[in-house]
Amino acid sequence: MSEREVDQALVERAQSGDRRAFDLLVLKYQQRVGNLIGRYLRDSSEVLDVTQDAFLKAYRALPGFRGESAFYTWIYRIAINTVKNHMVAQGRRPPGDDVDAEVAEQLDVGGRLRETATPEHELLRDEIADNVQAALDHLPDELRTAIVLREFEGMSYEEIAAAMECPIGTVRSRIFRAREAIDKRLRPLITP
Amino acid sequence: MTEVSRQTLSALLDGECSGPEMHRAIDQLLGDEALRQCWERYHLIGHVIGRQPVAGEARAIAPRVRATLAPEAVLSMTPTRKPPRLAQFMPLTAAIAAGFMLVAVFLVPVGPREGFAPSTGTADSRAADDALIAGTVPDQRLRQNDSLLRARLEQLVVNHHERAAGPGLSGFVSYATVVGRPGQP
Secondary structure (H helix, E strand, O other), X not given: OOHHHHHHHHHHHHHOOOHHHHHHHHHHHHHHHHHXXXXXXXXXXXXXXXXXXXXXXXXXXXXXXXXXXXXXXXXXXXXXXXXXXXXXXXXOOOOOOOOOHHHHHHOOOOHHHHHOOOHHHHXXXXXXXXXXXXXXHOOOHHHHHHHHHXXXXXXXXXXXXXXXXXXXXXXXXXXXXXXXXXXXHHHHHXXX | XXXXXXHHHHHHHOOOOOHHHHHHHHHHHHHOHHHHHHHXXXXXXXXXXXXXXXXXXXXXXXXXXXXXXXXXXXXXXXXXXXXXXXXXXXXHHHHHHHHHHHHHHHHOOOOOOOOOOOOOOOHHXXXXXXXXXXXXXXXXXXXXXXXXXXXXXXXXXXXXXHHXXXXXXXXXXXXHHHHOOOOOO
């Protein structure tokens, strides 16, 4: 079982007409796709427009998605094509050097998005980062280690269990408790 | 939204749910607005811990996509499949087959053939063969001197080529049906 399989299950729900499943995919990938498009465009409102457009194109193209590639790889290609077409339509020359989906995630691709963010958004971004970091710092060691190995190192539960010398069920529980503790600080900030 | 459902959501997020558990978790997630918000926040936490850039304004994307899609009718989401590669060439294949049929119609020799082996069948069939060899029975397939037949065949081929250019096998099928009809001149 992997994240890709979860994505594929959501895609299949969306293909069978459940729009909420597509909404979950947008919620999952909006940051990454927004950051990716932020590499090409300077204006943050333009980034939002083009990112939205990319997701709409993906939704309309969803019947043709057969799961031969990961959903993120597919939406990545759509996003790149959308932003390049947008730039051409605006009379701007798109850069010729594409970045692979995997590489793009490792780069500080949100830089341009940050440069033109509104003060409110900058404040929110800083508050999110500060609160998550503060919550992480206050976690008991075993919870912090489990969540960092998962989110920063990208390890599976099995690998974390081996590294921490505990059962997989314990890893699952520790990661959940870590998320709950961090979420407790995050929720008031971003819940409308 | 119970603690159990949030724990399952946490495992789902990491791709650590088994098949039936994954589908149950997705069902719960789709039907619970609080869990959906939790899904977004858990991902946001992952971005921050994973040192991926987080943009506050990017959170506006999902509501905007939702709002844009809301008035639209649900798309017909039956996954489309391309026709098999062979099927794409069917009109061409049909045209070639028709060409071979036409050549065969005109080139099969008439009357007694060299090296013709007598049939080993019944007395009736042997008599029929003898009659064919003697030329007393007209060959239904070949009337090369029949100008009406030639004109008709040429018209059929023209029709076939016109139809075969379109998708499917309609051209060839129509052609084969007419040509193959017994008793047709």
